[in-house]
Amino acid sequence: MSFDLNLLLAGTYHDWLIQGLRLSLGMAGITLVLALPLAITVAMFRLSPLRALQWLGATFVESIRNVPLLAHMLFWYFGAPELLPDGIKRWLYAGNIEVLSAIAALTLYTAAYMAEDIRSGIRGISSGQFEAGRSLGFSFLGTMRLIILPQALRVTIPPLVSQTLNLWKNTSIATVIGVGELMYQAAKVESTAFRSAEAFAFATLCYLSVSLILTVLGLLYRRRFPVRVA
Amino acid sequence: MSLIEVIQTYWVYFLIGQFPDGPLGGLSLTIVLAAGGLLLAFPLGLALAIARMSPWPILSWPVTSIVYVIRGTPLLMVLFWAYFFLPSITGQKISQFSTMLGALVLFNAAYLSEIFRAGIQALPTGQFEAARSLGLSYFASLRLVVMPQVMRNMLPSLVNQFVSTIKDTSLGYIIGLSEVSFIASQINNLVLTKPTEIYLVLALAYFLLCFGLSRFAFWLERRHARSSVLGGDRSKMSHPAKSKLTEQT
C-alpha cells in the first residue's frame, strides 16, 4: 500500500480532515480567549494581600493542575452534566455537548497554568521597583501600569506562548470524549479506509506547523522586547 | 448502589486491576508506567542534552530539530503512529503497554534533555575552581563538589517531570490500556448510575498522587534555596522590615 497523496488533496477523507483541523483551531482559539482573563483573575487573587483570595487562587490552580486533562474531560463529559437540572441537561444533550465539555476542561486546565506564569512574572520583579515607583509619587495602579506590567509582560509573554502551544497539542485529547477534532478525524480515516499513513501524516504536519508558528512568534517577541535587568 | 458500596466493591480493582489473575492495572499500573517511562528515558535524555551542547553543528542541529519536533507534537499523535501505523508495516501487533512505555520514553527524553542541559549549564565554575584550589583532583571536584550541586539543582524539575508523566499515562485510556482512567470508566460502565462520583474519585486519586509529589518538589526547592550559593536569594529573607506597600495605601 503506497502513500496516496491525492487522498489528502480532495474527496471525503480530505473533507473530514479539514473539518477536524478547523474544529481544533476553533477550540484552541475559543479556549485562549476564555482562559486568559480567567488566568489574570486567578493570578491577581494569588498576589492579593487577602488571605482568603490567595487560598482560593491556590486551590484553583493546584486542584486543576494535579489532575490529567483526560480526567478533566471525562468528568466534564460524563460526570458534570448529571449535576445539572433536567431542563438544562436536555438542552445540552440536544446541542454539541462534546465540544462544550472539551472547551470547559481545556479552559480551566489552560487557565491554571497561565495563572502561574503570570504570577511568577509579576513576582519576579523586585519589591524595590514597586517602592521606587511609589516613592516618585505614582499610585498603586500607576506603578502597576507604567513600571511593573511593562516588565512583567516581557517576562510573561514567552511562557504564555508556550502554554498556547500546549493548549494546541492538548486539543487532541478531546478525541477521548468523541469531539470530531483533527485527531479524531485522523483516527476515523484510519478505521474506515485503513489509510493511517496519510491521515496521520496530515495530522502530524498540522500539529507541527502550528507549533512551529507559535514557537517562531515567541522567539520574535523575545527578540523585539528583550528582558532587561538592571 | 451507594458510593460507599461502589468503593467497597471496586477498590481493589481500582488499585491493581485484575492482578494477580490478570495483568497489573489500575493505579499501580499508572505508577509503574510513569516510573518506567521516566527512568528509561534518562540515558537517552542525557545523550540528547550532550549532543545539543556539542560544538559540532552537524550533531547539535539535527538533535535540536528532533527535540523541537517531539515538543511540537501531541503525545497522542505519537501513540497513534506507534499503535495503528507501525503494525501495518511490521505486521506485528505491539502490546498497549509497550506502545505507551515507548512513547513516554521518547517524550520524556526530549523534555529531560532540556532539564539536563539547564542543570549542566548552571554548572558553578566558581565552585569547581574553589575545589581545585583546595587540591582536589578534577574528578574528585566533580564528584564531591560539582555533581552533588547539579543533581540538587535538577531534582525538583525531575520530580515535576514525574508528575507530568503520571498525568500523561492517562492517554493509555485511548488505546485501551488498563491504567487507572480506563479502569475508572470500566467501573462506571458496570455501575452506570454514579458517573459524577466515580470520575471525581478518579480525579481525587490523581490529585493526591500528583499534589503530594509536587509539594515534595517544592519542599526540595525551598530546602535547596536555603543552602545553595547558586539559587539562594538572601535579600528575600534578610530583614523582617520588608515593607508591603500594597497594605498601606
Place this chain on the structure above:
Amino acid sequence: MIRFENVNKWYGEYHALVDITETIGKGEVVVVCGPSGSGKSTLIRTINRLEPIGSGKIFVDSKDANSAELDINQFRAGIGFVFQQFNLFPHLTALENCMLAPKNIRGMSASDARALALKLLDRVGLSEKANAYPSALSGGQQQRVAIARALAMQPPVMLFDEPTSALDPEMVGEVLIAMRDLARDGMTMVCVTHEMGFAREVADRVLFMDGGRILERATPDDFFNRPQHARAQQFLSDIRTPFR
C-alpha cells in the same frame, strides 16, 4: 522641614523605633549613622511612608505623613528618595527613567520633560549616557541616574538610604560628589550612610542611632572628636580600627 514627634514602630514584638523626636530644618544636611539593625533605615523610610509607624507623628513641610486625608502620591512626589539598590527601571533608558514621573505625574510635555531630564543628567555628569539602559551602566552611574530621577520631581527634600553601600569602592566617590554638590546648592537632605568623610565635610549635623533610639545629636566636629555616648565611642572606634 521634617519633624518627628514621639514616633514608635514595632515589627511584631520587636521595637524598631523608640520615642523618636527630632526636627530637621530647611536647607539642613543631616547624616544618620549607627550599627546595622539600629533602625536608621527604618527611620528614613518612615519619612515618605514607605514604612507605616505605630504611634507618634511625622510632619514634612507641616503635612502629617500618616494622616488619612493626605494624598500620599502627591506627598511622595515632593520627597526625593534614593535607594541602596538604585531601583532604576530596567526596561527604560536613563533618560526615560528621569522623564517618567515628570511626564505622568506632573503632566509635563515630553519635550519639557526631556529637557529637564537632560539638564539633571548633565548635573550628575551623565548626559552622554542618556540613552543607555541601566544594564549597560556601572553601579556608580546607575546611582547617579537614580539621583537625577529623584531630582526630576524638583523635591524640596532628598532622602538617601545607604546610597553607596552597594557600590564598589572606586565608585563611591562619584556618588558622594554628586550628593555634596546637591548639598551646596541648599537642598534639605537626610542621608543614612557610613561614609564618615562625607559626614565630616558636608553634614550640618550627625544623628547617631542604636537600638531604635537617637543616642547622640552633634555637629560633625563634636561627634567625631568628642563623642559623648559610650555606644557612639564604640561605634567610631569599630569603624576606625578594624584590626586590633
